[in-house]
Amino acid sequence: MRPAVFDYVAASTVTEACAELGRDPDGTRVLAGGQSLMPRLVRRLDRPRRLVDICRIAELHELSATPDGVRMGAAVTQRTAELYPALRGFGVLAQALPGVGKVTTRNRGTVCGSLANANPAAELGVCLLLLGGEVTAISTRGLRHIAAEDFFLAPRRTALEDDELLHTVRYDRPQADTVGHFEKVTIRGAGDTPLLSAAVSARLGADGATDVRIGVGGEGQKPTRAPSRITAPLAGALDDPAIEHSSRLLAAELEFLGDTRACADHRRRLAIRIVARLLRRLREDLL
Amino acid sequence: MTDGVAIEVRVNGRAVRACVPARMTLVDFLRERLGLTGTHIGCGEGLCGACNVLFESRSARACLMLAVQADDSDVVTIEGLSPPGYASNVQDCLVRHHALQCGFCTPGFVVLIEELLAEVDAGRRPTAIQIRKHLSSSLCRCTGYAPIIAAAEELVADRIAVIDSSKPQPPTEVAR
Numbered sequence: 405m406r407p408a409v410f411d412y413v414a415a416s417t418v419t420e421a422c423a424e425l426g427r428d429p430d431g432t433r434v435l436a437g438g439q440s441l442m443p444r445l446v447r448r449l450d451r452p453r454r455l456v457d458i459c460r461i462a463e464l465h466e467l468s469a470t471p472d473g474v475r476m477g478a479a480v481t482q483r484t485a486e487l488y489p490a491l492r493g494f495g496v497l498a499q500a501l502p503g504v505g506k507v508t509t510r511n512r513g514t515v516c517g518s519l520a521n522a523n524p525a526a527e528l529g530v531c532l533l534l535l536g537g538e539v540t541a542i543s544t545r546g547l548r549h550i551a552a553e554d555f556f557l558a559p560r561r562t563a564l565e566d567d568e569l570l571h572t573v574r575y576d577r578p579q580a581d582t583v584g585h586f587e588k589v590t591i592r593g594a595g596d597t598p599l600l601s602a603a604v605s606a607r608l609g610a611d612g613a614t615d616v617r618i619g620v621g622g623e624g625q626k627p628t629r630a631p632s633r634i635t636a637p638l639a640g641a642l643d644d645p646a647i648e649h650s651s652r653l654l655a656a657e658l659e660f661l662g663d664t665r666a667c668a669d670h671r672r673r674l675a676i677r678i679v680a681r682l683l684r685r686l687r688e689d690l691l
Numbered sequence: 692m693t694d695g696v697a698i699e700v701r702v703n704g705r706a707v708r709a710c711v712p713a714r715m716t717l718v719d720f721l722r723e724r725l726g727l728t729g730t731h732i733g734c735g736e737g738l739c740g741a742c743n744v745l746f747e748s749r750s751a752r753a754c755l756m757l758a759v760q761a762d763d764s765d766v767v768t769i770e771g772l773s774p775p776g777y778a779s780n781v782q783d784c785l786v787r788h789h790a791l792q793c794g795f796c797t798p799g800f801v802v803l804i805e806e807l808l809a810e811v812d813a814g815r816r817p818t819a820i821q822i823r824k825h826l827s828s829s830l831c832r833c834t835g836y837a838p839i840i841a842a843a844e845e846l847v848a849d850r851i852a853v854i855d856s857s858k859p860q861p862p863t864e865v866a867r
Contacts, residue, residue: 405714406735412696412713412759435760442755443736446716455713457760483749506828507803508740511749512756594827 407445411454418463418542421569424456426544429566434458436478439505439513440521458569466572469493473537473576478569482510482518482528495584496534496603496619497575500527503588506595520570522626523597524559527588529627530601534584534619536576541568556626559661581607582615583689585682589674591665598622599666600674604682608690612640616686618654618679622671624661630654642687651680698762702727703771711758718742718753720761721768729769729798733830740829743799744768750806750828769798772805781805784846790838799829804843811850822847 412435415421425432431453433441444450458464464479469490474497476485485491486501504510504518504527518528519539532552539550541564550563557563564570578584584605588598600622606613616638621627634653638646660671695710702725709724718735721727721744733741735754742753745767773779778786781804782797791797807817807825817825822843823836831839 405712405716405719407714407716409712409714412757414759414762435757438757438760439737439752439755442716442757445714446736446754455757459760502824506740507806507825508743508750508752508828509737509755511746512751594824 406448407442408448408451410445410452412457413454414457414460416460418461418569418571421456421458421461422542422544422567424454425567425569428453432456432566434478434520434569436517437481437509437513438517439509440517440523464571469577471577473535473574475572475574476515477572478514478516480515482513482515483507485515486510493577494535494575495578495582495605496586497528497531499584499586500531500588500601500603503594504528509595516570516573519555519573520562520564522556522560522562524556524624524626525588525598525601525622526627527586527598527601529556530603530619530621531586532573532575533621533627533629534603534605534617535578537574539563539570540572540574541565542571543568547571553629556628559624559626561626578605579607579615581609583608583686585685587678587682589678600625600660600671600678601627602675602678602682604679604686606638606642606686608686612690613642613686614639616642616683618650618683620654620658620675620679622658622660622675623663623666624668624671625658628658638683642683642690644684647680647683647687651676651683654679696759696762698759700758700761700763701765703767709758713757713759715758716754717744717746717756717758717761717766720758721753721766727768727770731795731798733795738830739796740799740803741796743802743829745802745806748806748809750802767802769801772801781808781842781846784842785839788838788842788845790834790842792833796829796831800826800831800839803828804846807843808846808850811847812854816851817847819844 433452435455435457464477466477491498537552541548586603588601590596603619606616616635618630655676660668662668731741733739737752737755744753
């Protein structure tokens with residue numbers, strides 16, 4: 405048995421889970437799919453006193469699509485979301501989900517768990533920033549709604565308090581004429597933690613691209629959406645000079661860090677290349 | 692934290708009751724408590740896929756699950772995928788393709804292929820790329836992936852052929 409000793413509570417209601425979290429916020433971890441938490445426990449990088457299993461709470465299995473967006477409860481697995489037919493209307497999210505981790509980790513790992521874990525290179529966080537949306541957190545103090553752009557504070561750090569449970573996430577539905585592209589860079593292919601994830605989208609019409617969005621995240625750089633002063637000049641034909649200019653402008657603002665797999669400068673150069681490539685792909689969709 | 696948690700798990704169709712420490716992983720439970728040593732421990736950290744089992748009919752890393760999480764759930768291990776002493780279709784096919792050498796990763800791959808075949812039964816028609824991506828969940832360090840993928844592709848194609856041949860055929864020109 406490799407994890408250190410802890411207590412285990414299988415909560416059957418959200419109220420119960422919140423009460424457990426409130427009792428010892430610092431020493432308690434929420435266990436959903438466990439695909440990020442378990443490797444940390446096994447390596448003893450984390451030694452919580454207690455785990456609160458939320459998978460048996462029926463209300464957290466909500467998965468529903470409305471004209472506004474798609475809502476996913478904290479216990480909805482990445483695989484369930486991936487196979488959800490209504491997800492097709494969600495552009496980059498539908499593209500990214502089948503590539504998150506491996507099928508065996510997607511079968512267990514949850515969408516909300518990936519967000520709460522806040523690995524800056526994670527696909528689902530970049531998609532949340534690009535599409536926009538909202539995270540609902542709950543604690544004994546009540547419900548709290550956090551806008552997508554306010555959710556990630558730093559790599560592996562979110563706006564969630566220690567005693568809060570990520571209850572539901574909503575990804576906003578893109579407009580009908582929106583086209584999006586997602587790409588990530590890994591060293592060892594499928595299932596590897598990406599060096600970075602990037603996504604772009606735009607509304608494509610007769611007068612070219614409008615509402616161009618760029619999202620990027622990678623080690624050191626929390627998932628972020630490019631500000632409008634970078635994306636606004638891209639509107640229209642998405643020509644090469646505009647793409648070149650914007651992707652360089654964006655990369656200058658990104659604060660990647662180096663690790664054993666790639667240095668910060670490599671990630672920055674990758675970001676320029678990948679964003680430019682995705683924008684050119686958008687241009688091809690214009691024709 | 693010595694008292695443990697009482698669980699009831701259906702393993703290979705058989706209900707098992709046990710009292711386990713909260714920190715015991717599912718793979719340790721299967722191997723050490725139930726003696727089902729066909730599920731292997733490779734890395735123990737979710738990277739290699741040697742410990743894949745079917746949890747509620749879907750493949751899962753048994754090293755990244757706690758035994759207590761399996762309470763009131765169905766687990767199928769490699770031992771449950773063929774009659775005792777005999778090889779399953781999937782195993783036969785892997786052998787025919789020389790898709791194993793040391794065999795350490797094989798139970799994990801068999802589980803993945805069984806999951807894939809169950810999806811085919813449910814109506815999915817995976818492409819060659821989707822089959823590769825599915826199998827990329829597990830690592831093999833001796834035979835390499837080409838024969839494993841070839842075996843999986845053959846099994847999927849065979850399964851689709853069986854399903855299609857059992858469907859009523861549309862009338863041909865002559866019959867009309």
